[in-house]
Amino acid sequence: MSTTPRRQGFATAQVQAGYAPGQPQNTAVAPIYQSNAYEFASLADARDLFALRKSGNIYSRNANPTQLVFEERVAALEGGRAAAAVASGQAAVAVTLLALAKAGEHIVAAKQIYGGTVDLLQDTFADWGIEVTFVDQDDLDAWRAAVRPETRALFGESITNPLAQVLDIQAVADIAHSAGVPLVIDNTVATPALIRPGEFGADFVVHSATKYIGGHGTSMGGIVVDLGTFDFGAEPERWPQLTKPYERVRDLVLWDRFGADGFAFVALVKSKYVHDLGPSISPFNAFQLLQGTETLELRMARHSASALAVAEFLATHPAVATVHHPLLPTSPWNDLAKRYAPRGVASVFAFDLVSTGDAERDWEKVQTFVDSLEVVKLVANIGDARSMVAHPASMTHSHLTEEQFAEAGITWTTIRLSIGLEDPADVIADLARSLDLVSDVVAEAEEALSSTR
Numbered sequence: 243m244s245t246t247p248r249r250q251g252f253a254t255a256q257v258q259a260g261y262a263p264g265q266p267q268n269t270a271v272a273p274i275y276q277s278n279a280y281e282f283a284s285l286a287d288a289r290d291l292f293a294l295r296k297s298g299n300i301y302s303r304n305a306n307p308t309q310l311v312f313e314e315r316v317a318a319l320e321g322g323r324a325a326a327a328v329a330s331g332q333a334a335v336a337v338t339l340l341a342l343a344k345a346g347e348h349i350v351a352a353k354q355i356y357g358g359t360v361d362l363l364q365d366t367f368a369d370w371g372i373e374v375t376f377v378d379q380d381d382l383d384a385w386r387a388a389v390r391p392e393t394r395a396l397f398g399e400s401i402t403n404p405l406a407q408v409l410d411i412q413a414v415a416d417i418a419h420s421a422g423v424p425l426v427i428d429n430t431v432a433t434p435a436l437i438r439p440g441e442f443g444a445d446f447v448v449h450s451a452t453k454y455i456g457g458h459g460t461s462m463g464g465i466v467v468d469l470g471t472f473d474f475g476a477e478p479e480r481w482p483q484l485t486k487p488y489e490r491v492r493d494l495v496l497w498d499r500f501g502a503d504g505f506a507f508v509a510l511v512k513s514k515y516v517h518d519l520g521p522s523i524s525p526f527n528a529f530q531l532l533q534g535t536e537t538l539e540l541r542m543a544r545h546s547a548s549a550l551a552v553a554e555f556l557a558t559h560p561a562v563a564t565v566h567h568p569l570l571p572t573s574p575w576n577d578l579a580k581r582y583a584p585r586g587v588a589s590v591f592a593f594d595l596v597s598t599g600d601a602e603r604d605w606e607k608v609q610t611f612v613d614s615l616e617v618v619k620l621v622a623n624i625g626d627a628r629s630m631v632a633h634p635a636s637m638t639h640s641h642l643t644e645e646q647f648a649e650a651g652i653t654w655t656t657i658r659l660s661i662g663l664e665d666p667a668d669v670i671a672d673l674a675r676s677l678d679l680v681s682d683v684v685a686e687a688e689e690a691l692s693s694t695r
């Protein structure tokens with residue numbers, strides 16, 4: 243008989259990883275440990291825990307047992323070694339990049355990333371002396387050219403929002419590695435059910451678990467997974483935060499102590515950045531996000547199939563100018579989507595209504611369309627069980643200049659959808675009814691145009 247344990251599948255890991263029922267209550271489901279702190283067995287035990295000589299619970303700002311189950315589970319799904327869960331996706335991105343780059347150092351990021359991350363990097367990180375260069379994610383030469391001696395990380399999203407552009411993760415990972423720095427991928431939109439960035443060379447994955455991982459629009463959370471691939475010991479002088487004695491625990495070098503276990507980076511994130519800045523996840527939210535994780539694969543298959551059906555419908559409608567869905571053969575990201583996401587892409591994508599050529603009239607038209615939707619809700623969120631619509635130009639991207647709009651590929655008639663778990667026929671009927679209301683405007687505009695010819 244073989245002694246190697248059989249490697250379990252994704253669906254098994256999503257319901258079991260990180261939790262084994264045990265004493266005292268043998269609860270089949272990981273319970274909510276709603277406790278701020280933990281009793282030590284003795285003062286000697288407390289001393290060992292504080293010196294990181296021993297792992298265990300001290301205080302829930304640093305870690306909580308419900309959170310630990312969530313961390314292990316998502317780490318298993320991403321094929322990673324260790325993870326740190328925090329209060330939001332925004333916090334996950336912040337603590338990850340802060341642990342890699344300090345004042346005077348530099349990050350290269352795709353300019354197509356989430357708006358909140360752009361704010362963090364170009365505004366708050368600038369205040370803190372960390373410089374960021376934004377590049378077009380499809381321009382590999384631009385990634386290469388942006389790297390400098392002070393660069394400490396490359397950052398992008400596996401699938402972007404709202405235009406669902408697919409990143410060539412492997413190519414960007416190769417650029418990062420030839421520069422001796424890790425690639426960090428925000429995998430929020432794809433989730434590990436569709437893309438596992440670690441299989442294409444990424445070193446760290448971050449998530450807004452608020453979105454598809456939680457999946458039900460109830461709980462904020464974020465997580466960073468260390469995929470265990472980046473060797474901070476290869477060029478130790480670049481990474482003193484891990485390879486020099488750790489300021490707050492004398493005589494401890496994080497990389498020496500935890501590197502082999504794959505826990506060094508997560509130990510730095512938790513014991514320094516989460517400890518000092520305080521974006522801890524609540525035990526209740528960790529529990530809610532765990533429930534979402536258990537059905538992730540099933541939900542993503544449904545989200546993905548429904549969204550493709552909606553995209554195919556939209557592509558046939560005369561009131562629609564362009565559908566930005568990477569599985570449509572017309573998409574510039576079709577080849578990358580097929581390569582990176584053979585199980586399907588997520589349900590966040592956008593489309594452009596036919597423009598009247600007049601900004602005022604377009605605004606009227608967009609309002610008529612959005613406000614008449616009934617099944618699809620007007621909400622500034624994605625990855626929920628409910629289908630949602632948003633208008634980037636007046637909502638998420640409203641602070642951009644006209645030039646930035648053009649660069650981002652967003653127009654005044656771009657509409658973002660996040661297709662939920664309803665019957666796709668109901669979602670399509672709702673969109674069809676609202677599109678018909680604005681098709682008159684199209685017909686009128688065409689008529690007006692032809693009468694002036």
Ligand SMILES: *Cc1c(COP(=O)(O)O)cnc(C)c1O
Pocket residue numbers: 330331332333335356358359399403428430431449450451452453462463464624
């Ligand atoms: C929402 C989102 C974030 C931020 O996450 P929060 O949980 O809202 O803080 C980061 N990245 C992406 C891609 C997102 O969609």
